[in-house]
Amino acid sequence: MNYSWGNNKRYNDYSSYIKKTFGERVQKLSVNAGFTCPNRDGTKGVGGCAFCNNSTFNPSYCGPEKTISQQLEQGISFFQPKYKTMQYLAYFQAYSNTYGDTQELLKLYKEALDHPLVKGLVLGTRPDCISDDLLEHLATWQKDYYIAIELGAESTLEKTLIDINRGHTYDETVQTTQRIVSYDIPVGLHLIMGLPGETRDDILLHASEVSKLPVNFLKLHQLQIVKGSLFAKKFRNNPESFQLFSAEEYIEIVVDFIERLNPNVILERFISQAPHDLLIAPRWGLKNFEFVSKVEKRLKERDTWQGKLFEFGN
Numbered sequence: 001m002n003y004s005w006g007n008n009k010r011y012n013d014y015s016s017y018i019k020k021t022f023g024e025r026v027q028k029l030s031v032n033a034g035f036t037c038p039n040r041d042g043t044k045g046v047g048g049c050a051f052c053n054n055s056t057f058n059p060s061y062c063g064p065e066k067t068i069s070q071q072l073e074q075g076i077s078f079f080q081p082k083y084k085t086m087q088y089l090a091y092f093q094a095y096s097n098t099y100g101d102t103q104e105l106l107k108l109y110k111e112a113l114d115h116p117l118v119k120g121l122v123l124g125t126r127p128d129c130i131s132d133d134l135l136e137h138l139a140t141w142q143k144d145y146y147i148a149i150e151l152g153a154e155s156t157l158e159k160t161l162i163d164i165n166r167g168h169t170y171d172e173t174v175q176t177t178q179r180i181v182s183y184d185i186p187v188g189l190h191l192i193m194g195l196p197g198e199t200r201d202d203i204l205l206h207a208s209e210v211s212k213l214p215v216n217f218l219k220l221h222q223l224q225i226v227k228g229s230l231f232a233k234k235f236r237n238n239p240e241s242f243q244l245f246s247a248e249e250y251i252e253i254v255v256d257f258i259e260r261l262n263p264n265v266i267l268e269r270f271i272s273q274a275p276h277d278l279l280i281a282p283r284w285g286l287k288n289f290e291f292v293s294k295v296e297k298r299l300k301e302r303d304t305w306q307g308k309l310f311e312f313g314n
């Protein structure tokens, strides 16, 4: 049976979307352009979001001491011997990659796009630091390149966003998502599942809330306590204030979430994988592909699929 997204996977998955869009294998390659973020440079705050240690996002070849081209070359040389025809998307991942002077930003993005194997850009950022001026420029590049933007939403509950020191509101996530889409630029959101104070019902409410938005992609992440974050300190002093999921509990929540999610939203990830030496808890020892296959197995066992409990118009 084919679902509304055109294949028989039980959820609308990102790799099928990539194959459909590019007709070939495309890999996202992280680059670190040396940005900061308004929640660290004093504009919104200095301590950062309570869960954040940016080192967890950076593969070892990425470092702002290297140029964008050098980072891409190193990343490509890792994949190239195995996948000769592979193409790449430059993934500006660390910190807020739309935070700065428009011309300076465009110069950095262009350096990535000038690589002959790079087909486009994915820009990770916060909902409160992306200007219309930048969006206008990016929209004009769309005819030659693939351009997408990922926003860290993290939660749809204003109270949680305050508690985790996020420095922006969910309303800003909604407004910015709509603004990006108005430029015909695909947009993805990140959510963290299991932030302190959020119940199972709150987490499932996130599925209903993001389903109302014109979101193209979604990345789900289990809450991880990583060294160097504010949560790491809190976890050391008061571990019982966190309810970290076991892998089995999280799989059930992910399946419950998928059932409630608008079938038009493409699911890109279910988990994060912080580097082993930075991760404090939970330590599941599961790689991404292992987790994905467990979710797929559970969807089958429960005979359910993305959007089974979603009602259009709600």
Ligand code: SF4
Residues within 6 Å of the ligand: 037, 038, 039, 040, 047, 048, 049, 052, 053, 054, 094, 095, 096, 126, 152
């Ligand atoms: S998660 Fe993003 S916005 Fe928050 S402190 Fe880290 S880099 Fe800044």
